[in-house]
Amino acid sequence: MIRSGTGNLDHSVVFAERSKRKAGISAFQFSGRSVENDEIISLNFGLPDESLFQIPNLQEACMRALHADHVKALQYGGATGTRRLPNFIAARFARQWGTSAEHGAVLVTNGSSQALDLIGRLFLDPGDEVWMEEPTYFGAIHIFTLNGATLRGFPIDHDGLITDAVEEDLIHRKNSNAPMPKLLYTIPNYHNPTGLTMSGPRREHLARLAREYGFYIVEDDAYGELGFSGAVSPPIRTMAPENTLYVSTFSKTIAPGFRLGSVIAPEQIIQGLQSMKAEGGTGGLIQEMMANLLESMDYDHHVRSIAAMYHARCDAMIRAMASCMPEGCSWTMPKGGFFVWATLPEHVETAALWSCALRHGVSFVGGQPFYVSESGANRMRLSFSYYPPDQIEEGIFRLGSAVKAYLSDASRENAG
Numbered sequence: 001m002i003r004s005g006t007g008n009l010d011h012s013v014v015f016a017e018r019s020k021r022k023a024g025i026s027a028f029q030f031s032g033r034s035v036e037n038d039e040i041i042s043l044n045f046g047l048p049d050e051s052l053f054q055i056p057n058l059q060e061a062c063m064r065a066l067h068a069d070h071v072k073a074l075q076y077g078g079a080t081g082t083r084r085l086p087n088f089i090a091a092r093f094a095r096q097w098g099t100s101a102e103h104g105a106v107l108v109t110n111g112s113s114q115a116l117d118l119i120g121r122l123f124l125d126p127g128d129e130v131w132m133e134e135p136t137y138f139g140a141i142h143i144f145t146l147n148g149a150t151l152r153g154f155p156i157d158h159d160g161l162i163t164d165a166v167e168e169d170l171i172h173r174k175n176s177n178a179p180m181p182k183l184l185y186t187i188p189n190y191h192n193p194t195g196l197t198m199s200g201p202r203r204e205h206l207a208r209l210a211r212e213y214g215f216y217i218v219e220d221d222a223y224g225e226l227g228f229s230g231a232v233s234p235p236i237r238t239m240a241p242e243n244t245l246y247v248s249t250f251s252k253t254i255a256p257g258f259r260l261g262s263v264i265a266p267e268q269i270i271q272g273l274q275s276m277k278a279e280g281g282t283g284g285l286i287q288e289m290m291a292n293l294l295e296s297m298d299y300d301h302h303v304r305s306i307a308a309m310y311h312a313r314c315d316a317m318i319r320a321m322a323s324c325m326p327e328g329c330s331w332t333m334p335k336g337g338f339f340v341w342a343t344l345p346e347h348v349e350t351a352a353l354w355s356c357a358l359r360h361g362v363s364f365v366g367g368q369p370f371y372v373s374e375s376g377a378n379r380m381r382l383s384f385s386y387y388p389p390d391q392i393e394e395g396i397f398r399l400g401s402a403v404k405a406y407l408s409d410a411s412r413e414n415a416g
């Protein structure tokens, strides 16, 4: 072991090679500039509004879970007893989409992040390919990279992933006897970071490709409940049930602190994922609490009302952008979820703009961490989930001022 500049031992020299496969968001964008700093309006992370956490209902759900009759929930394997939560998830999916997510085909996980990690562990050998939209959720880039995958990005437009581009590559692979991708990761509803939604025909096309070429679709539906109009195409899982792993989470609708997500997939895959769980199972107590909560509330009504609130915030952001952002900027118009994706003039580097934005009292996530290639330098993700409309408007006013200041500094430098 060697000593670092500060005189402390540098332990990282003995870390496994795997730990160095870090990709996704860089540390500087996490650095201290979170919502805890009151002076900065943080439009960076997709945090749900804390006023939506159902504290009295949660207290009640917790007290019921801790009743002596439920002592088994506190034991090792406590989650395997009742299966109330996986049954709720399966029944809800079946009711919403008219297909059966039969008992036994649901695995509850520690957030949907763990679901993605278990999928990586189960399916990926070093060098196996995972195909994905580009841009995409940086957490997925990080998780699949840690699992040794080679990532390949495909473009996205206003109808979501361009499935013709995927098909072209599959045909090419087939004709040249090259290996097929193992997994295709997609966020069809209110995509992170762009807010865009995949059209019905594109879903059908992708489902057909998965069946025909024999790869698996990882359908990440983190924001699916948060549509502004209620109407959305059915999940890809309903179109290719043998080839799709449907991943979902309670982080955006109930609270991320529960760390509860799930996978719906064919039974054999669920058993495989279960065997990849090294921690012995997602906590029994926390599952009982969630099951109590869901059974005691009108969850459908709850998700509709929070979606309406996020809709108003999204509208506030879009309106403010139209009046505050300088010419040459454009942005997406999401129909749900948490995010707007903005594109600035070609020469703007959002990583460089970031410090200027902080001086103006606002932050965002620059585009690059969402790409597997070296792209996205002039893009940014803006989250409308955390603040009420007046603060979002103020945040966008500050952002507009920062972009204008940055652009006029840049043109002064060019003139000089």
Ligand SMILES: Cc1ncc(COP(=O)(O)O)c(C=O)c1O
Pocket: 046, 110, 111, 112, 113, 114, 137, 139, 187, 192, 220, 222, 248, 249, 250, 251, 256, 259, 260, 261
């Ligand atoms: C698209 C997407 N998938 C998965 C996650 C992970 O969520 P969690 O692990 O809290 O369920 C997030 C979180 O932001 C996300 O945006």
